[in-house]
Amino acid sequence: MRTGFVALYTWYGRLMTAVAAAAGVALFLLMWLVNTNALSRKLFNLPITGTLEITEAAMPIIILLPMAYTQLRKGHIRVTMLTDNLPKALRTGLLLVTLALGCLFMAWVAWATFGYAARAYRMGESAWGVVRFPIWPSKFAVSLGAGLLCVQFLLDFVRVCLFGAHDDEDVHVTPEEEVAFHG
Amino acid sequence: MDEITVGVVGIASLFVAILAGVNVAVALGLVGILGLGALAGFMGASSTLSTVFFATTASFHFSVIPMFLLMGYFAMKAGLGEDLFEAAVKWFGRLPGGLAIATTGASAAFGAAAGSSVGTAVLFTKLALPSMLKRGYDKSLASASIAISGTLSVLIPPSTLMVVYCILTDASIGRLLLAGIIPGLVFTLIIMVVTLVYALRNPEKAPRAPERFTWTERFWSIRLIGPLVVVIGTIVGGLFFGVFTPTEGGAIGAVVTFVMAVYRQRGLKGLDLGHILRETVQTTCMIFAIIISALIFSRFLAFSGLSDLIGSTLTGLDVNRWVVVLIVTVIFTVLGMIMDAPAMLAVTLPVIEPVMRKLGFDTIWFGVYVVVLAELGLITPPVGLNCFVVKGAAGSLLRLEDVFRGITPYVFASYVMLLLLCLFPGMALFLPNAMR
Amino acid sequence: ETLNWVTYKPQGAGDPQAVTTQWFANEVERRSGGKHKIRIHWGGSVAGINEIPTAIENGVGDLGDVVTPYFPDQLLINNAISYFWPQPNSSIELGLLMNVWHQTYPQFPEELAKYKLKLIGLRPLEAYGMICNKPVRSVEDFKGLRVRSYGFALPALIKALGGVPVSMGTPETYEGLERKILDCSPVGPTLAAGWKYDEVAKYYVELPLGASWGHLIAINIDKFNKLPKDLQADLESIGREYLVQYTTEMMKAENVVRKRWKDTGKVEVLPFPAGDFAKVVSNDPGIKAVQDEWIKRAKATGLSTDEIVKALNF
Ligand code: NA
Ligand code: NA
Numbered sequence: 001m002r003t004g005f006v007a008l009y010t011w012y013g014r015l016m017t018a019v020a021a022a023a024g025v026a027l028f029l030l031m032w033l034v035n036t037n038a039l040s041r042k043l044f045n046l047p048i049t050g051t052l053e054i055t056e057a058a059m060p061i062i063i064l065l066p067m068a069y070t071q072l073r074k075g076h077i078r079v080t081m082l083t084d085n086l087p088k089a090l091r092t093g094l095l096l097v098t099l100a101l102g103c104l105f106m107a108w109v110a111w112a113t114f115g116y117a118a119r120a121y122r123m124g125e126s127a128w129g130v131v132r133f134p135i136w137p138s139k140f141a142v143s144l145g146a147g148l149l150c151v152q153f154l155l156d157f158v159r160v161c162l163f164g165a166h167d168d169e170d171v172h173v174t175p176e177e178e179v180a181f182h183g
Numbered sequence: 184m185d186e187i188t189v190g191v192v193g194i195a196s197l198f199v200a201i202l203a204g205v206n207v208a209v210a211l212g213l214v215g216i217l218g219l220g221a222l223a224g225f226m227g228a229s230s231t232l233s234t235v236f237f238a239t240t241a242s243f244h245f246s247v248i249p250m251f252l253l254m255g256y257f258a259m260k261a262g263l264g265e266d267l268f269e270a271a272v273k274w275f276g277r278l279p280g281g282l283a284i285a286t287t288g289a290s291a292a293f294g295a296a297a298g299s300s301v302g303t304a305v306l307f308t309k310l311a312l313p314s315m316l317k318r319g320y321d322k323s324l325a326s327a328s329i330a331i332s333g334t335l336s337v338l339i340p341p342s343t344l345m346v347v348y349c350i351l352t353d354a355s356i357g358r359l360l361l362a363g364i365i366p367g368l369v370f371t372l373i374i375m376v377v378t379l380v381y382a383l384r385n386p387e388k389a390p391r392a393p394e395r396f397t398w399t400e401r402f403w404s405i406r407l408i409g410p411l412v413v414v415i416g417t418i419v420g421g422l423f424f425g426v427f428t429p430t431e432g433g434a435i436g437a438v439v440t441f442v443m444a445v446y447r448q449r450g451l452k453g454l455d456l457g458h459i460l461r462e463t464v465q466t467t468c469m470i471f472a473i474i475i476s477a478l479i480f481s482r483f484l485a486f487s488g489l490s491d492l493i494g495s496t497l498t499g500l501d502v503n504r505w506v507v508v509l510i511v512t513v514i515f516t517v518l519g520m521i522m523d524a525p526a527m528l529a530v531t532l533p534v535i536e537p538v539m540r541k542l543g544f545d546t547i548w549f550g551v552y553v554v555v556l557a558e559l560g561l562i563t564p565p566v567g568l569n570c571f572v573v574k575g576a577a578g579s580l581l582r583l584e585d586v587f588r589g590i591t592p593y594v595f596a597s598y599v600m601l602l603l604l605c606l607f608p609g610m611a612l613f614l615p616n617a618m619r
Numbered sequence: 620e621t622l623n624w625v626t627y628k629p630q631g632a633g634d635p636q637a638v639t640t641q642w643f644a645n646e647v648e649r650r651s652g653g654k655h656k657i658r659i660h661w662g663g664s665v666a667g668i669n670e671i672p673t674a675i676e677n678g679v680g681d682l683g684d685v686v687t688p689y690f691p692d693q694l695l696i697n698n699a700i701s702y703f704w705p706q707p708n709s710s711i712e713l714g715l716l717m718n719v720w721h722q723t724y725p726q727f728p729e730e731l732a733k734y735k736l737k738l739i740g741l742r743p744l745e746a747y748g749m750i751c752n753k754p755v756r757s758v759e760d761f762k763g764l765r766v767r768s769y770g771f772a773l774p775a776l777i778k779a780l781g782g783v784p785v786s787m788g789t790p791e792t793y794e795g796l797e798r799k800i801l802d803c804s805p806v807g808p809t810l811a812a813g814w815k816y817d818e819v820a821k822y823y824v825e826l827p828l829g830a831s832w833g834h835l836i837a838i839n840i841d842k843f844n845k846l847p848k849d850l851q852a853d854l855e856s857i858g859r860e861y862l863v864q865y866t867t868e869m870m871k872a873e874n875v876v877r878k879r880w881k882d883t884g885k886v887e888v889l890p891f892p893a894g895d896f897a898k899v900v901s902n903d904p905g906i907k908a909v910q911d912e913w914i915k916r917a918k919a920t921g922l923s924t925d926e927i928v929k930a931l932n933f
Contacts, residue, residue: 017461020461020464020465021457021460021461023460023464024457024459024460024461024463024464025460027249027253027460027463027464027467028253028456028460030246030434031250031253031434031437031438031441032438034246034250034431034434034435035431035434035435035438037431038421038426038427038428038431038434038435039426041765041785041800042425042426042427042800045763045765045783046783047765047783047784047785047786050786051786052243052786052787052788053786055243055246056241056242056243057241059240059241059242059243059245059246060236060237060240060241062249062464062467063240063249063464063467063468063471064236064240064468064471066461066464066465066467066468067468067472069461069464069465069468070465070468070469070472073465075465075466075468075469076206076207076208076209076469076472077206077207077208077469077473077566077568077571078204078205078206078207079201079202079204079207079565079566080204080583081202081564081565081583081584081587082202082203082204082565083202083203083204094203094204095204097203097205098203098204098205098206098209101200101205101209101213102205102206102209104213105209105212105213105216108216108229108232109212109232109236111229112229112230112232112233113232113233113236113237115229115233116233116234116237116673123692123693124692125692125693126691126692128691128770128771129768129769129770129771129774129786130768130774130784130786132771138237138241139237142236142237142240146236219679223678223679224677224678226677226678227674227677227678227679229677230673230674230676230677230678230679231666231670231674231679233673234666234667234669234670234673234674235667235670237669238667238669238670239667243788243791244788244790244791349790352629353629353790353814355790355793355794355815356790356791356793356794357793357794357797422794422798423798424798425798425799425800426800427800428787428791428794428795428798428800429791429794430788430791481664482664482665482666485660485664485665486623486660486665486679488658490664533629533661533662533663533664534664537629537630537661537662
């Protein structure tokens with residue numbers, strides 16, 4: 001059970017890392033696109049068609065898909081100044097509540113944004129401008145990002161249930177798991 | 184329960200949730216959406232959730248945030264901060280608190296190329312903190328001075344936070360960025376003086392550097408700031424000659440520092456691009472999660488009528504307008520404690536900025552004033568983004584409490600800065616008006 | 620009864636949109652003797668410009684301004700005018716046309732009803748020309764100029780004139796004009812003043828683009844049906860008067876801006892040969908393609924488009 005969970009957690013962590021890497025690459029490409037557009041506009045009076053529209057469509061994907069990765073790396077901010085002084089059992093309990101709340105909130109977000117994306121898909125909604133392309137993939141990405149984070153919260157919840165919380169909340173449990181979790 | 188009461192209960196719940204260790208983004212978002220649900224029904228709340236994530240992120244303007252972060256990481260790999268620090272040590276190393284003062288100067292200079300306090304704070308924690316601790320600096324002084332100096336990046340253009348302010352108030356981005364220059368330099372000086380005085384009174388916390396440098400060595404070290412001058416020159420020049428817009432400037436800066444980093448690291452391998460890109464999206468994600476959640480919370484407050492009440496109380500107050508400034512300062516100080524800077528602006532500006540405009544305050548001046556208050560919020564506990572970032576980048580070198588313990592002198596410095604802005608509003612308005 | 624009005628407009632804007640939104644709320648209160656009220660949530664404080672229809676549909680707000688050009692797929696029929704731009708009508712004429720179409724063709728209200736929206740009032744925007752930082756006096760002068768573009772009709776028009784469409788957001792257009800990244804931006808006088816473009820561009824070209832399509836004031840249908848009869852009647856009559864109130868305010872504001880331009884000499888108003896412009900516009904295949912797309916998709920819903928198309932052509 002414990003070994004199985006570590007394997008699952010590790011596998012999911014690798015997947016989320018790959019998602020973040022893909023978002024990072026998209027951002028890197030966007031950086032070149034914006035530059036090329038500006039230079040081509042200045043030098044040749046020839047802006048790259050659709051730079052603004054593509055950037056706007058790519059931003060939700062780049063920003064929201066890596067939400068789970070950010071949680072995996074404990075990159076979402078928590079305040080532990082007060083809770084640090086509590087007895088360990090209470091602290092673990094609070095951490096579990098925190099993770100459960102995060103999971104519920106993201107489940108709600110994933111559900112609500114899925115409906116919004118599905119409607120866009122049904123009406124074949126496009127990004128309108130100099131260029132036209134479907135906008136619903138960006139809207140689905142929002143829902144997917146929230147869903148992935150929801151799962152990450154759930155996995156962290158199970159992890160703390162199985163292995164307990166570490167003294168330093170941004171480090172994982174035992175050395176053995178530490179290795180596993182950092183994949 | 185009437186709507187205002189729901190709003191007050193919401194704020195109380197937010198405090199409890201944050202202090203209980205709930206993720207800041209989850210606390211803001213969940214309390215906000217439950218509150219909205221209590222007032223507008225479940226479907227209303229779900230509808231807000233369904234649209235706000237996409238509507239906030241699908242924005243060309245906000246693309247500047249990840250671009251500035253990217254630029255910060257590339258600048259670090261290009262050794263920009265390192266070189267700058269080395270030069271600064273040669274000039275300021277013998278001063279009491281000289282290394283902290285040098286770090287402040289370097290942060291300010293770097294702030295002219297980077298737009299986010301997070302990026303600058305990460306950079307100088309990595310570059311300056313170990314050397315300061317090695318030379319016997321007090322952990323609190325060293326880390327807190329880095330945390331406050333990082334915030335100079337948001338006052339000195341380019342500035343992500345100023346872009347956020349302009350988007351929220353429809354003010355001119357170009358004018359606000361210009362307005363930040365002089366106050367940015369003045370605030371840099373104030374922080375330096377505060378560090379100097381603190382070091383003079385507590386010499387054991389900031390030992391002076393043993394080595395002496397000749398004037399030749401000092402002047403020779405100036406060459407080290409060359410790359411930074413190129414970066415700043417490219418951005419400022421490009422904006423001035425109409426090659427790109429301020430929003431595009433982030434991407435241009437990222438490319439310039441990328442090229443420098445590749446050169447410095449002798450190719451892509453040493454750059455570890457994959458790591459940088461992941462770190463960038465992670466930080467971007469953390470910032471946006473908080474921005475969006477704060478927006479949800481602010482919509483709840485708006486719908487509850489509480490923000491209207493604050494606004495109308497402020498406008499309805501038959502008091503001197505400077506008393507209103509004082510009240511606004513208190514509000515922002517308190518909110519700044521629990522919220523990070525973009526979140527605080529998103530929550531408060533739709534209500535407070537029109538009030539200030541009605542009272543005859545220039546939107547641009549108020550923008551600078553608010554940015555200084557937001558800088559203060561970036562270092563005050565319990566939610567002090569820059570302190571988190573410094574602690575995060577420092578790893579096991581120090582604890583979060585160490586950073587927070589050191590901020591007192593810099594809170595004082597911030598209020599001195601605010602007072603000066605009130606006494607001399609021209610400090611902010613001179614440049615934008617002169618460039619007309 | 621207190622109704623929540625959600626708008627993206629900041630109250631501080633003080634422009635005809637903000638002024639008449641407040642007027643609407645005041646009228647409801649006045650005519651009901653204070654029994655009914657409208658609470659306005661300004662400046663996107665409850666829902667952003669892209670979110671307002673969804674917000675009204677789900678009861679976050681009860682009514683608000685739906686900026687139809689932002690929803691070309693969702694509100695295809697009600698966006699007719701956006702696809703036919705430039706067009707020859709003034710703003711009040713557009714408002715009256717929309718009104719007639721809503722009475723004549725069931726597809727107009729039905730499309731709104733799909734999203735639980737009911738039309739209350741109309742807010743067509745002012746007649747647009749172009750603000751430029753170069754003098755533009757003829758179609759030839761447009762050749763190679765970088766013109767700010769947004770939406771779906773403008774790119775075709777700018778290309779037809781020989782210009783280069785440059786996509787740029789509203790706040791950034793100020794810097795774009797100031798630093799000559801843009802040569803021109805299509806806009807009307809009051810909006811040019813509101814966004815302060817007239818600080819950085821010296822010429823207002825009277826390009827006869829016609830009124831630009833704008834906003835619907837819409838209310839949640841379920842909410843409306845549950846309202847007391849007197850309030851329903853008041854909302855409908857104030858809504859009808861709104862068009863006149865709004866266009867009057869707009870003309871007043873436009874006169875103020877134009878007078879200021881003349882008195883200060885900061886902006887020079889340049890006439891533009893309307894005949895040449897009409898010739899370019901009516902023969903351009905790109906512009907026609909945009910129009911044809913609407914006709915095709917609108918016909919698919921069973922709408923008879925002939926009269927509508929006729930009213931919108933030069
Ligand atoms: Na900066
Ligand atoms: Na704070």
